[in-house]
Amino acid sequence: MTRIAVVDYGAGNLVSIEQALSAAGAEVVLARGPASFEGADALVVPGVGAAGPAMARLRRRALEAPILAWISDDRPFLGICLGLQLLFEGSDEDGAVTLGALPGRTVRIADAPRLPHIGWNQVERRRAHPLFDGIAADADFYFVHSYAAVPGPGAEGLILAETAHGGRFASAIARGSLVGVQFHPERSGRDGLRLLANFVGLAAAGSPAESAATGGSRVPARAR
């Protein structure tokens, strides 16, 4: 059974994500410390709220370095909402210095008619990716946020999908075995459940979803 560690750092509800991953056939472990990463096939970092307090809690639980090591080993990883934003270098929301696994910053959505951006919106894909297998091109997903990550110069290739709310922002990113979504698949009905099931499938396969050329170092999948 595919084992998924969901990082529990006190940033939002984990009931739905745990339930959705379990429904997709995964064994879910809530990881409150790095020891829980042991034996996991994939890591999920969820979260809502502000970046600063979230980073403080990750550091207090000694989770920052193990998460970065996991990503640099190109092991299956999913960041959701704040869990996507934290991958970048910093956030304009409160000036927080974030994980810095990816080049770029989190900024306030430009030209938005209203903020927070709350509700269902389209996720326009720039390229095919197995994360979206079986999901209609015009499917809506649920968003709740005011800030979004902007990949740095030369890193625009990270962008898997975009969404418009006034300005456009990256609503899904991918590099090697890492994926991140700004929306909440665990709150996005059947399409969201399908996306999480697709991620569980990628984690089970244990190998990068895309060619290693687009990503960082590639290590062999662990023997199970």
Next chain:
Amino acid sequence: MLRVRVIPCLDVANGRVVKGTRFVDLTDEGDPPELAERYAEEGADEIVFLDIDAAPDGRSTLLEVVERTARRAFVPLTVGGGVRTVTEMRDVLRAGADKVSFNTAAVRDPDLVRRCARRFGSQAVVVAIDARRRGGPGDAAAGWEVVVKGGREATGIDALTWAELAVAAGAGELLVTSIDRDGTGAGYDTPLLRAVSDRVHVPVIASGGASGPDDFVAAVRDGGASAVLAASIFHRRRYSIGDVKAVMAAAGIPVRIPAGAPA
């Protein structure tokens, strides 16, 4: 493009969905998670639970209901009623809610909004404003007053001033209920909605007075609402979520029609 949300509201007491008029003559309408799941399948964009019980000893029942719902209905869940502290909000979120709605507690202690927004983010904090026309139900010119305790107690506070203050304190969304229209079926108070949505930059949820799909259209087109909430027209099955969305879509309002949802 961002869709306009259609939100069924479920009144919950003692762990059951109830319906009645103004908190009296309550009848048992079923299990909250079951109804929430049914609405989600029909295409509800979000579910609101209003804990009309809100007695201190009813909290554990509510938390259990929230958790069972979060395990069955994979759409956003907002819980209102009786949350008075940061710790209580934490417990409701931990049980599986995405947002908590504050009404009387926020009017009494606006700093509660600020504390909760700082801890959990503005996107999780909804301020519910119950408003009544000062000049009587037919007069929008005299403005609106905030009322609390389910409309039983007037505060003297101007509703538009309170809307601005609540957003400044950190509310990420306002749920605006017309007490004049609530339960009457006379349609949403669109001048109220327009006045609030012109004053603030956060989404405004319309509530109170819906009797048919045309009212939803008016709340958005004339009132500027980002989302529209209703209770009895869905519970009594006069209209399905799909019926309402079909009329909204025909009026040119962007709504989400999920694949496979019953019309």
